[in-house]
Amino acid sequence: MRAGDNSRGAAASRNALSILLCIAGFFYVFPFIWTLAGSLKTPSGFFADGLSVIPGNPQWHNYADAWIKGKFGLYFFNSVFITLCTVSLTILFSSMAGYVLSRTLLPGRKVVITLIVITLFLPRGYTILPVFEIIQHLGLLNTLWAVIVVQVGGGLIFSTFLFMGYMQTLPREVEEAAMMDGASFPRIYWSVIMPLVGPIIATVALFSFIGSWNDFFTPLVFSAGKPELRTLAVGMYAFQGENSRDWTLICAAATITLVPVITVFLFLQRYFIEGVAGAVKG
């Protein structure tokens, strides 16, 4: 135990620190609070209030306007559809691959693992042109599936790596009883292994949920030719360009976009923060 840490002076300075961190924290998340308040203000109130975070007379119709007139209802469903598909396909494909790579001695397995490690270090992010070309060849241009396959494809390496690492830690005995009973390969994967890897499913689900929901670049590129395919983030960018003076509506749309992801984060923050921390621990 460190000397002095229990003294009254140390306790007082800790309390002072807590108060300081609270005040700084308020300013840290102020843009979000201000946005929430702005979504309930009248246009003239928004103009006059400046940095105030207390809307006088809450204008709930701003949300209805954003949803219908601003088409954010449509964008919301696009975002939900894309995110749901991306998250489930990422979990399915990467757990399947992780299973084969960690629990079997399939010939060629080592080659695939080496490829995965190399790919983890290849430069990414500036390859959108060939990706665009492939999407065109596949006939997926101007569909939501373009965004989904690009998001899933981009994230599989990392999540396969996570599944592989986690599944390696399971004892070998877990499959043996099922194999004695003559359970098939897919059956063992689905009914024996998958129920045992809940924590890593949660981590992969969280990361791909936040990555997909917040993705701006991919849906921006693939909705350029068809505005009905916009996601919330792209919709906000476009709306601002077309109606830059509809401030309260932009705030309502921002709130619609931010609330799902912040809610999920607040409930599952422990898993998310632990997953992030794992990046430097490993």
Place this chain on the structure above:
Amino acid sequence: MARKDPPDTLHASHLRDSVWGYLFLAPMFILTLTFVIYPIFGSVRIAFYNWDGIGNPTQYVGWRHFMGVAKDPWFWGALKHTVIYAAVLVPVQLFLALILALLLNNSRLKGVNFFRALYFMPVVTSGAVVGVVINLLFGNFASGLSAPLIKLGLISTPLDLLGSPSLALGCIIAVGIWHTLGYNLIYFLASLQAVPEELYEAAEVDGASKVQRLVHVTLPSIRPMMVIIVFMAILGSLGQFDLVKTMTDGGPYYASDLVSTYIYSYAFASSHGMSQSNYGLASAASLFMSLMVFGFTMLQLLAIKVSRKERGVS
């Protein structure tokens, strides 16, 4: 060859299971090959052709696009802004995150988890949405930041932070620091928690002050992880797109154009005095950027290796 323990071939002994194995690998393998590995090489090919994005590129133009990029002052401007962005953001953000992590790394402080979540929150929000909201806050109409300043009589006309060529990039850097600081806070906290308590106790027995403990115990102990944190921050900042696209779109007068927005404007819009997309030029610029990112990745691996050797871990 007989192995010591029976081979853990749980399935591979059966041909049918091998087939299942390859089927299970196939989706991951095919999607990664198509959307990650092939595009890296594909962008090399596009850079040598004139291509308008329809059908196959056919007109081979050799190194012309690379020369075009090398001669384009807008590209060098964008590269300069990208370097400034990373060179300012990374040290400032890491310094602030380290201070905050040192304050929060106190088991007796109440509500550490609450503060951690609070300062981490911007990380989980979309850069594009943040950019649009910040536009309202910094906007050049009499609201947000400007309104209280006008009321106080400090300024007479609304500030136009993002419309000013000399301030726009600085504003984006400031928002960038705020937006992803939480990552580094968590990295530093995890590193600090890994420092063995005995080291502190030994330093205390030797009569080390708080500052001495920080300089001689804490910082050397987290140095190996610091290397990883620094490179992750550099690589992350080189990829910045969302904030710039939504806050200024590279403007005003390309004063905040980054390589990422430069590439985008050549590939998908008409900008920089162009009337048509120029995929070849965009690809050549992408390649240049990829090489730079690849160089940093290699440097990172080298730095990690060196710091491991120093610690005597092989």
